Amino acid sequence: MRFKTLSQLKRSEPLKIILGNLPKSILMAEYARAKAFKISELVREIFKDSYEWYGFTLANPDHPEFIINIGLPENNMNLQDYTTLGSMKIAEFHESLPKDQIINGWIHSHGALNYKHFSPTDEKNNRTVLDFVAGGTRKPLAKKEIPIQDLALLEKNRFAEKDLEKGSVSLITDKPITEAKIMETVYGSFCYSIVIGDSGWHEQQIHYRERSILSGHETVWRQSTNIDFVDTRKTLNPEEIQALANEVKDKIQPNLNPPPELIERM
């Protein structure tokens, strides 16, 4: 058999029905922004110098795309622990959260440095956080057809073992059918990553993961984006600032004699 053109060899496009979308920009309460910069300010006030810190961005499980708060975990500023922001650490912090809050990303400060980029170490941490929060931010994005060239249709209790040798996939139904499409769900997850500086700058990315449930096909990518700030009329009151100051004292232990490699990892 000869084909006139190669285009005749093309299979028809698999059916795809869009069910949802992942966020294209970051949605953040003004309160959460104020709290992040307040932490940097308190670090400078308490430790008499500018130091890095990191925290998690928090959301309500019903609105995982909206950052409503910042959570401060125990910050181990020694090189070893900080560079390996491991899933154990995130899990530990997640356990301590009230039931109506989930982690949807992480935020860290580059202090007084004018280094407004994500370092290679930050990139590793981005992936770790994405893996951890993916379950909480997951949503169905599409139903997609799995093209099966030789689907074998069988009827329940009416086929022999030999019939299973036919076809790459067998579909067993309770009544005889002549045609079937297999549609799999494509799930999408995301995690936010924000880096801030003492002078008020911030840079941010969204990290995405798409995974098809049956074929196991997975794509991971990232995108630099903006933050849309939302005024929720919640402001940091003096009691909260006092409580935050105590948290900073308890949880942040700056490394006062950082080894030279410390700069590289930022």
Ligand SMILES: [Zn+2]
């Ligand atoms: Zn960094």
